Amino acid sequence: MNHQPVDATTATSSLPMVSVVVPIYNGEADLPELINCLLSQTYPKDRVEYLLVDNNSSDRTLTILKTSAENCLITIRPLSENQIQSSYAARNTGIRAATGEIIVFTDADCRPQPQWLDALIQPFVNKEVIIVAGEILALPGTTLLEQHADRQETLSQKHTLNHSFCPYGQTANLAIRRIALEKAGLFRPYLTTGGDADICWRILGENIGRLEFAPNAIVQHRHRATLKELQSQWRRYGRSNRYLHELHGVDLMREITLKECGYRLARWLLKEIPRDIKKALAQPAAGIVGQATLVDLLNTPIGLFTARARTVGQRDAKLPENAKIIGRL
DSSP states (O other): OOOOOOHHHHHTTTTEEEEEEEESSSOOTTTHHHHHHHHHHSOGGGEEEEEEEEEEESHHHHHHHHHHHOOOEEEEEEEEOOSSHHHHHHHHHHHHHOOOOOOEEEEEEEEEEHHHEEEHEEEEGGEEEEEEEEEEEEOOOOHHHHHHHHHHTTTOOHHHHSSSSOOOOOOSSSSEEHHHHHHHOOOOOOOOHHHHHHHHHHHHTTSSSSEEEEEEEEEEEEEOSSSHHHHHHHHHHHHHHHHHHHHHHOOOOOOHHHHHHHHHHHHHHIIHHHHHHHHTOTTTTTTTTHHHHHHHTHHHHHHHHHHHHHHHHHOOOOOOGGGGGOOOO
């Protein structure tokens, strides 16, 4: 039986050209591990370019990018966005320089797994697919706050893909056809949060294709480890919802008042803790001193802390007028 040899060059050239855009601000510490993750990608190296965009960093980010571009086995194109301090402006700079049919986004503090690009690009075989969101999983954490966020799957795309207004994917792991950006526009360069939802909703509103989830296209991301970082994260979520309310009419989230926080903390102390301790003592294998059980015990106060931070962020935010500007190719 005769078998025709498969031309690997032909098979590779049939894959879409991909441009990966990564905005970076003071990412000196993250770059070595990020670049190692990009080097490990199984997607053909001659079909992908990495546009790493320095956003006016004050550390050695740009120097490291230029050195990596000269000495790396993958195509790294170091770029700069110094006019606007915004990750969305930096992404726009990358998009404008990109040559790929598919534009992929991730962040400097993300760790893409080796099969990431292969799995993220595969759904685009269907011409009706215009946006693909991959999954975001947590890097191993040691603090109670990191373990709590992991238990809640805070970073997972399942939350944004089930958004009550309209599904969207987070830019930590997102791919968009270039033609969609040509039609709907780029990111709003002066927006500071909420830009991933905004761009997905504008593209989907054009009725030129659909969004698909690629659960095996995985990047890992580190959860916030301190209360200050956690508070900043959830205030940003609140600001994002305020901005999307003003841009798209999204319902505002219900505010958590200080009175409600007090009531729920009292219930936690008087009812939930005794109940959980009794349950743990009835199951010695679980161990009340075990870290997992302690995370469960602290679920209520941590949840109230984040909800309150989100409330403050939403209440205090006001969309800047220039944030309504949409970038164009």
